[in-house]
Amino acid sequence: xxxxxxxxxxxxxxxxxxxxxxxxxxxxxxxxxxxxxxxxxxxxxxxxxxxxxxxxxxxxxxxxxxxxxxxxxxxxxxxxxxxxxxxxxxxxxxxxxxxxxxxxxxxxxxxxxxxxxxxxxxxxxxxxxx
Numbered sequence: 001x002x003x004x005x006x007x008x009x010x011x012x013x014x015x016x017x018x019x020x021x022x023x024x025x026x027x028x029x030x031x032x033x034x035x036x037x038x039x040x041x042x043x044x045x046x047x048x049x050x051x052x053x054x055x056x057x058x059x060x061x062x063x064x065x066x067x068x069x070x071x072x073x074x075x076x077x078x079x080x081x082x083x084x085x086x087x088x089x090x091x092x093x094x095x096x097x098x099x100x101x102x103x104x105x106x107x108x109x110x111x112x113x114x115x116x117x118x119x120x121x122x123x124x125x126x127x128x129x130x
Contacts, residue, residue, distance in 0.1 A: 003107045008078040008100050011071075015102030020046055022118045044125065048087040051095035054121055063120060068101055075100030 003011075023045045024038065032038050044050055055072070058064060064072065075097030080089075087095070105114040 001107070003104055006103075006107070008075045009080070009096070011101075011103030011107070012075060012078075012096045012099035013103065014106060015099035015104070016046075018102050018106050018114070019099060019118065022115075026122055045121065048092050048095035051098050052087070052091035054124070055094045055098045057124060058117070058120065063117070064101075071101045071104045072097045 020042075023042050026045075027038050027041050032041055045054070059069075059072075076093045078093070078096060078100075080092065080096070101117075102114060105111070105117075
């Protein structure tokens with residue numbers, strides 16, 4: 001299977017679930033145990049607005065490879081018919097592109113890089129708190 005031939009929204013669909021699982025595990029490992037608290041805290045990572053901010057931070061840091069930037073660009077340019085009311089269409093495209101990257105890395109079995117990116121996101125979130 002050539003992952004580059006897979007629809008960007010399909011990659012984002014997979015990437016969304018992959019990222020959500022990492023975020024949930026991360027929050028539980030932080031000691032958060034109430035479901036309401038887990039849900040609220042997860043929005044700092046998984047909302048479209050948060051994902052757009054995260055993507056911009058990592059792009060500004062030059063964290064992605066050229067190959068990853070190409071996947072991000074493909075994901076960002078995907079035509080969508082709607083977006084959530086709580087974010088702009090630009091934020092939604094950025095979030096979709098980050099999720100597409102996660103899906104791409106997962107399908108390519110590049111778990112080490114996937115985890116490196118996600119761990120960087122968690123590390124940056126700790127820096128933003130202090």
